[in-house]
Amino acid sequence: MLAALVFIALCMHPAHGQxxxxxxxxxxxxxQCIDVDECRSMPDACRGDMRCVNQNGGYLCLPRSLYNQPYRPETPAQPDPAYSDTALGFADTFPASPPRSVEPSYPRVRGTAQCILGYVVAEDGTCNDIDECETNSHHCNPTQVCINTSGGYTCSCTEGYWLIGGQCQDIDECRYGYCQQLCANVPGSYSCSCNTGFLLNLDSRTCQDVDECADEPCSHGCFNTYGSFMCNCDEGFELQEDGTNCKDLDECGFSDFLCQHRCVNTPGSFSCICPPGYYVYEDGRSCEDxxxxxxxxxxxxxxxxxxNFQGGYTCLDPLQCPLPYIEVSENQCMCSAENPACRDKPFTILYRHMDLSSGRSVPADxxxxxxxxxxxxxxYIFQIKSGNDGREFHMRQTSNxxxxxxxxxxxTGPRELVLDLEMVTVNNVINFRGSSIIRLTIFVSEHPF
Structure with a gap:
């Protein structure tokens, strides 16, 4: 854009009475009155890089570069092979043309009007601005927009374009971070958008996080995150593949040892049950008799x-001693040595009862x-006299x-075993040999607890 500061110097000259x-x-x-050539009569009429141009009734100070360019008379609008970036009614560059006589590159002012370049004399004698954009007397190229100014005009680009090499080219606003997140460049403008989980603010540039939890997308709990959200499940549930719904967690499938007897899955939890004859202990998993x-x-x-035994009970009838034994206590029968029928029979039979858990680890005292x-x-000699057909037991003498x-x-149970444990007494001094029996009844439970 060339800008020319025009000075008009008007001088008064005496005319000897006229x-x-x-x-x-x-x-x-x-x-008669003739024009005064101020450029010759006034030393240094224009300063700097300005050249003095005489006019009828005055003079102009114009840039030398502007003055030296050829003048193009106004003609109907035709496409120019070269265009200027900016102008004050003159083009920056023009195609080379063969030598010819040229007119001065400034408006001619006829008569006695005193209007500077870019203005025209009105009917009332005043100077009115010439709208070069309206009269199509500008030299803006087709991609530019002509903007009229006082005494001239300006070639500019519309919003979203900038001037490069005399042409208006689209500004890629996306390269300059106009959008906070997503940006799409379009000719002369741009469009901002947001990633999933965000909303475009009213400024059409920045994005704000969407609180997805407000719409209750989760079947249980929801935790909002920046640009997204996370669902969580109550205890005893796990998140499904869709990331929003919860399904019951089958705790019983995790381990066979979660419950001592049997595990029953429930929504969000589990429960242990015990077989008849047992109850669930305080820990919620063990079974107690x-x-x-x-x-x-x-x-x-x-x-x-x-x-009572593990998992059940039995009712014991009153003791009845088989003949020739007689009852000496509520759990003991005796066969007197004085009775011939007791010869070769154990002297006493003591009745005992005990319970044993099924599958108990061995060996076990x-x-x-x-x-x-x-x-x-x-x-003394200790031995199992009867009842050990499966050889599940043996006697270990711990002292004399x-x-x-x-x-x-x-x-394994349930099972009932009766063992006759015999203690043989031998006294070689008096040549005595006798025995006593403990009749041990063992109730083996059905379960290992």
Whole structure:
């Protein structure tokens, strides 16, 4: 854009009795007022890089580069091979043309009007601005927009374009971070958008996070995050593949040892149940035996004795000693040595009862047997006399007067075993040999607890 500061200097010259308007002097030879050439008569009329151009009734100071360019008379609008970036009614560059006589590159002012470049004399004698954009007398190229100014015009580009090499080219606003997130460039403009999980603000540039949890997208709990959200599930549930719904977690499928007996899955949790004869312990997983004999929840008569074992109970009838034995206590029968029928029979039979868990680990000491009466010179032999057909047990003598019954093979229940554990007393001094029996009844439970 060339900008010219135009100075109009008007001088008064005396005319020997004849007065002329400013910029003219009286010529006595032709007896009329003629134009004064201020560029010759005034030293340094224009300063700097300005050149003085005489006008009828005044002079102009124009840039030398502008003055030296050829003048193009106004003609109907035709496409120019070259265009200027900006103008004050003149083009920056023009195609080369053959030498020819040229007119001055400034508007001619005729008469006595004193209008500077870019203005025209109105009917009332005033100077009106020439609208070069309206009269199509500008030199803006087709991609530019002409903007009229006082005394000239400006070639500019519409919004969204900038001037490069004399042409208006689209500005790629996306390269300059106009949008906070997503940007799409379009000719002369741009469009902003947001990633999923964000909304475009009213400024059409920045984005704000969407609180997806407000729409309750999760079947259980929702946690909003920047640009997204996360669903979580209540205890006992797990998130499905869709990321929003929760499904029940089958805790029982995790382990076979979650419950001591049986695990039952419930929505969001699980419960342990125990077989009949047991109750669920305080830990919610273990099974404890119900002592029906203590709770009174049994069917034994008053004449019977209630015996509790793991997972159940039994009613023991009153002791009845087989002949020739006689009852000496509620759990012991005796056969007197004075009775010939008792010869070669155990001296006493003591009845005992115990319970045993099914599948108990082996080896295990389960019962102890000991001599209660000691005789000088006697020694004792402990053995299983009957009931050990499966060889699940054996006797281990722990001293000369005691022995332990050992479970050597696992036993599964429910099962009832009767073992006759014999203690043989041998006294070689008096040539005595006798025996006593403990009749041990073992109730093996159905379950290993």
């Amino acid at each position: 007065t002329c308007t400013e910029g003219f002097a009286f010529d006595r030879r032709i007896r 119900i002592n029906e004999c203590d709770t009174g929840n049994n069917t034994c008569t008053t004449a019977q004795v209630c015996f 389960i019962f102890q047997m000991q001599a209660t009466t000691r005789y000088p010179g006697a020694f 007067v005691s022995a332990t019954l050992v479970l050597s093979r696992p036993i």
